[in-house]
Amino acid sequence: MAQKAKAAVVAKSKKDARAEAIERLRTDWTETEKVILRRRSVRLYKKEQVPEFMVKRILEAGRFAPSAGNCQPWKFIVLREPEIIDGITDTVVEITKKFNAMLDYRKPGASWRRPLAKTFIRLRHNDLHPVPFGAIGMISEGRLGLWHGAPTVILIFKDIRGVSSPELDCGIAGQNMVLAAHSMGLGTCWVGFAKLAFQYTKKWKERLNIEYPYSWANSLAIGWPKGEPDGMVERPVHPVDWYENGTKTVCE
Amino acid sequence: MGQFSFLEKIRIPTYNDPDQVEAGGVEFDYEKCSGCSICVEACPADSIVFQDKKPYLKPTGENECIACGDCVAICPEGAIQVTKGYRYTGYFKTVDQGDLKPPRLFGDE
Numbered sequence: 626m627a628q629k630a631k632a633a634v635v636a637k638s639k640k641d642a643r644a645e646a647i648e649r650l651r652t653d654w655t656e657t658e659k660v661i662l663r664r665r666s667v668r669l670y671k672k673e674q675v676p677e678f679m680v681k682r683i684l685e686a687g688r689f690a691p692s693a694g695n696c697q698p699w700k701f702i703v704l705r706e707p708e709i710i711d712g713i714t715d716t717v718v719e720i721t722k723k724f725n726a727m728l729d730y731r732k733p734g735a736s737w738r739r740p741l742a743k744t745f746i747r748l749r750h751n752d753l754h755p756v757p758f759g760a761i762g763m764i765s766e767g768r769l770g771l772w773h774g775a776p777t778v779i780l781i782f783k784d785i786r787g788v789s790s791p792e793l794d795c796g797i798a799g800q801n802m803v804l805a806a807h808s809m810g811l812g813t814c815w816v817g818f819a820k821l822a823f824q825y826t827k828k829w830k831e832r833l834n835i836e837y838p839y840s841w842a843n844s845l846a847i848g849w850p851k852g853e854p855d856g857m858v859e860r861p862v863h864p865v866d867w868y869e870n871g872t873k874t875v876c877e
Numbered sequence: 878m879g880q881f882s883f884l885e886k887i888r889i890p891t892y893n894d895p896d897q898v899e900a901g902g903v904e905f906d907y908e909k910c911s912g913c914s915i916c917v918e919a920c921p922a923d924s925i926v927f928q929d930k931k932p933y934l935k936p937t938g939e940n941e942c943i944a945c946g947d948c949v950a951i952c953p954e955g956a957i958q959v960t961k962g963y964r965y966t967g968y969f970k971t972v973d974q975g976d977l978k979p980p981r982l983f984g985d986e
Contacts, residue, residue: 651984662980665950669918731893743889747968755892755965759922759941768923852915852953858946859977861962877975 660808663855667812668773670848674705675777679809683847684779686805690798698787699795700839704778713829714771716822721765728753729762757818764818772816775846780819782839795842802845812850819844880972888967895937900924901944901963905932909956916948916957944977 654662684701692698704710728745730738746753763769772778781799783791803813822829823841830836862877890897903925912930924942925932934940944962964971 651982654980654982658980663950665947666921666945668921668947669915669951739891746889750968755890755898755969756941756943756963758892763923763941769921852919852951854919854947854951856950857980858949859959859979860946861974862976862978863973864975 656808657804660804662857664804664807664813665854665856665858666814667846667848667850667854668770668814669851669854670773670775670812670846671851672774672776673849675811675848679806679811680705680777680779680847682809683802683805683811687779687798687802690794690801692787692794692797693790694788696784696788696791696794698784698791699798699842700782700784702780702782702833704780705776707776709832710772710778713819713822716826716829717771717818718764718767720821720825721761721818725762725765728758731762760818771818772844772846773814775812775814775848777847778816779845779847780833781842781844782835783842784838785840786838792842799843799845806845806847807855810849811847812854814846816844816846881970885967885970890965890967890969893938897966898969899964900937900940901942901959902940902961903934903942903944903948904958904960905934906956906958907931909954911954911956913953915951915953919947919951921945921947 680703684703687699687701688697704713728738728742730736730742742753746758760769764771779799779802781795783795785791787794799815803815806813820841820843823835835841864875864877867874867876892898900922910931912932914927914932916932917925917927920942922941922943922945924935924940925948926935927933934942942963944959946959949957949959959977962971962974962977
C-alpha cells in the first residue's frame with residue numbers, strides 16, 4: 626500500500642515537472658533551438674586555427690547522425706592544409722571562369738549566349754538555378770570566396786551504395802556537425818561549389834584518394850568568425866497543411 | 878499544388894530581366910549605422926556597396942540579394958532589416974512562401 630502511494634507521488638511529481646517544463650517553453654527557447662535559430666552561414670573567418678579536439682568533437686556529432694538502416698554512408702575528410710584548400714579553390718575558380726565564359730548571357734553584348742545557356746539551365750536546373758548561376762560569375766571574378774578563408778574544411782563524400790538516399794544522410798550528418806560547431810561558438814558554411822573540383826577534374830580525386838564507392842556529397846567551412854555573425858533573422862513563412870479531427874487547416 | 882500553368886512549367890526565366898527574376902531586398906537605418914562596413918564583407922551575393930561611409934543595396938541588375946539575413950545578423954548596430962525575399966517566375970516560380978517573420982515561440986497558443 627505504501628509502495629503504491631509512493632509510486633503515485635512520483636508519478637504526480639513527474640507530471641508536475643513536465644507541466645513546468647511546458648510552461649518554460651512558452652516563454653523561452655531551449656538551448657538547442659537557440660543554436661538552430663541563431664545559426665547563420667558564416668563567410669568571414671579569423672586566421673586562427675580551430676583546436677584539433679574541437680574538430681574531432683564536431684566529427685563525433687556527424688558520426689552519431691541518424692541514417693537510413695544505420696548504414697552511415699559517409700566519409701569525412703578534414704583539410705587544414707592551406708596548400709590543398711587554396712589549390713582546390715584555384716581549380717574551382719578556373720572551372721567557374723570557363724562556365725561563365727560559356728553561359729553568362731547577362732553582360733552587354735552577350736545575349737546571343739542566351740539560347741545555349743537556357744538549354745544548359747534546363748538540363749542542369751539545380752546547378753544552374755538563378756542563385757548558383759549568379760554565384761558562378763561571382764566566384765570566377767573573385768567576388769565570392771569558396772571556403773571564405775576558413776582554416777578548417779570538412780569534405781563529405783557519400784557511399785553511393787548506401788540505403789535509400791545516401792546524399793540525404795550526408796546532409797543530416799553535416800547539419801549535426803554544423804550545429805555542434807555553432808554551439809561551440811564557431812562559424813560554419815555549407816559549400817557545395819567545391820563539387821566542381823571533383824566533378825570536372827581528376828586531380829583532386831587522385832590527390833585525396835577518392836575512389837569507388839565514394840562520391841562527392843558536400844563540404845563545410847569551419848572557423849572562428851569575425852564579428853558576431855550568428856543571430857535571429859526573419860524568413861518567409863511556408864504554409865503547412867495540417868490534418869486533424871477530420872478537417873484540413875493551413876497554418877503558417 | 879495547381880499553381881503552375883503549362884508555360885510556367887517549361888519556361889526558363891531570363892535572369893537579367895527584373896520582371897522575371899526579382900532579387901531580395903534589405904533596408905538600412907542610417908541613423909543607427911556606424912559605417913563599419915562589415916555588412917559589405919558578409920554579403921554572399923556582393924549586393925551591398927559602400928559609398929560615402931554608408932552601405933547601399935546595389936541597383937536592380939547588379940543586386941542579387943538572396944535575403945539570407947547574414948548582414949542583418951552581423952550588424953553590430955541592428956541597423957539592417959530584410960524587406961523582401963527573392964522571387965522567380967516560370968520554371969523557378971517561387972511558391973508556398975509567405976510574409977517574412979522572425980522565429981516564433983507560439984507561447985500563448
